[in-house]
Amino acid sequence: LLLVQACRDGNVEQIAVLLQATPKPDIHYVDPETGATLLHDACGSGSLDAVQALIRIGVPWNSVDFAHKSAGEAALEAGHMDVYDALVQEGIRSELLLEAVSRHHDDEDDDEPPKKKTKVSNxxxxxxxxxxxxxxxxxxxxxxxxxxxxxxxxxxxxxxxxxxxxxxxxxxxxxxxxxxxxxxxxxxxxxxxxxxxxxxxxxxxxxxxxxxxxxxxxxxxxxxxxxxxxxxxxxxxxxxxxxxxxxxxxxxxxxxxxxxxxxxxxxxxxxxxxxxxxxxxxxxxxxxxxxxxxxxxxxxxxxxxxxxxxxxxxxxxxxxxxxxxxxxxxx
Known part of the structure; x- marks a missing residue:
């Protein structure tokens, strides 16, 4: 709960201290009533430093609450466009990285006999x-x-x-x-x-x-x-x-x-x-x-x-x- 409050306050110094505490706080904490994640809270605070700190420790950029509202949408609704734009760029970077990793694995499989694609998405x-x-x-x-x-x-x-x-x-x-x-x-x-x-x-x-x-x-x-x-x-x-x-x-x-x-x-x-x-x-x-x-x-x-x-x-x-x-x- 201390970490939740620090994210809501956008207190990046307090976030850094709590992340070093023992036992480690749950970075994947979800509000039991709303489903809001730590990233939602940080986005609402408008602290870009807090948002970036959470992204660095592994809080997903595409976090959504129980109403399926993204953390990015929370930043947009609160009027924090710098936070919103930074999250958009993080989303693009993460998706392109996943695609590159997938393409690398496909290239590694090229040495194997070709397999006919049987899975039809629709x-x-x-x-x-x-x-x-x-x-x-x-x-x-x-x-x-x-x-x-x-x-x-x-x-x-x-x-x-x-x-x-x-x-x-x-x-x-x-x-x-x-x-x-x-x-x-x-x-x-x-x-x-x-x-x-x-x-x-x-x-x-x-x-x-x-x-x-x-x-x-x-x-x-x-x-x-x-x-x-x-x-x-x-x-x-x-x-x-x-x-x-x-x-x-x-x-x-x-x-x-x-x-x-x-x-x-x-x-x-x-x-x-x-x-x-x-x-x-x-x-x-x-x-x-x-x-x-x-x-x-x-x-x-x-x-x-x-x-x-x-x-x-x-x-x-x-x-x-x-x-x-x-x-x-x-x-």
Whole structure:
């Protein structure tokens, strides 16, 4: 409790003394009522020195409380931007370090016989039945795959990747077809759609997408249909049930399918329920795209607050921020 109070006070000298005490204090202490960690307390105090001291001794940068609020969000709410920015940089450093370690282990395994990749990140989703209901697409566990509130965002995404008529565009992940309907309004020359879920594919055929001039549907996971892809003026990516590693893997394909003057964008739901995590992963995505010689500009769009009624009947919300960083990516 003395250490908790020292963190709340931002008293870095007292923190240093207590960390040397015997017995050692529990650096992973969690408030039994709120779930706040020592890092939450230090972030609330505004002491950058205290925050950095806790990070150095191993308190996780991505600590969250029982309400799933990050320590970074606690700093932001308290108005301590220097602390917030420092934690964002720590998050980026830690994630890139983990990635480098993982890549090193993969390189060590190169001497072994190659193994066919059998794990499919969204296999469970692809095998589950989907429900189209009142402008929402839900899976069997009532996870929201896509929702109508995204429509204004999809209007912007479509205009970004197809700024004029007569272009060749690619969309990875049909869902409710929101971005595809907007792309059709912009009169592309060709419009290729990749969709992996059989229920969505069936829905597309029922709506007649296979009969629209210029539209080509590739049914399957994007990883499996890459050999069928050509080059495009505009590309949009929005899959479900995949992870950031899958998004990064797609980014590694971009140099082969995006034309030199083309534009790429993706649904930027990274960390969509916590501003801190969102900012960390936006910058990580930016850095990873730089490795592909692609630069990213984030255009910030204001969103109306999504009330509880929007998520009624779903398992959990996947977005709660009041701004959206729309990525515009070019060579």
């Amino acid at each position: 296999a469970e989703y692809l095998a589950s039945p989907l429900v189209f209901s009142e402008g929402r697409l839900l899976d069997s566990e009532r996870n929201a795959v896509m929702m109508g509130w995204e429509h204004p965002l999809m209007i912007h995404h479509a205009k970004v990747i197809a700024p004029k008529p007569g272009l060749d565009v690619l969309n990875v992940g049909f869902g409710l077809g929101l971005v595809d309907k907007e792309l059709q309004k912009l009169k592309p020359r060709t419009h290729t759609i990749i969709e992996a879920h059989p229920d969505v594919y069936k829905h597309m055929l029922e709506e007649g997408w296979d009969k629209i001039p210029g539209v080509k549907i590739l049914f399957g996971r994007w990883q499996d249909v890459v050999p069928q892809l050509e080059t495009y003026d505009g590309i949009f990516f929005d899959t479900f049930g995949e992870y950031y590693a899958d998004l990064k893997e797609f980014h590694e394909v971009l140099p082969n399918i995006l034309r030199q003057d083309g534009i790429y964008s993706y649904f930027n739901g990274l960390g969509g329920t916590d501003r801190f995590f969102h900012d960390v992963y936006c910058q990580i995505a930016d850095l990873d795209l730089q490795d592909m010689c692609i630069q990213t500009e984030y255009v910030q769009l204001d969103l109306e607050a999504l009330g509880d009624e929007v998520w009624q009947g779903t398992k959990r919300p996947y977005w709660s921020l009041n701004t959206y960083n729309l990525p515009i990516c070019k060579f």
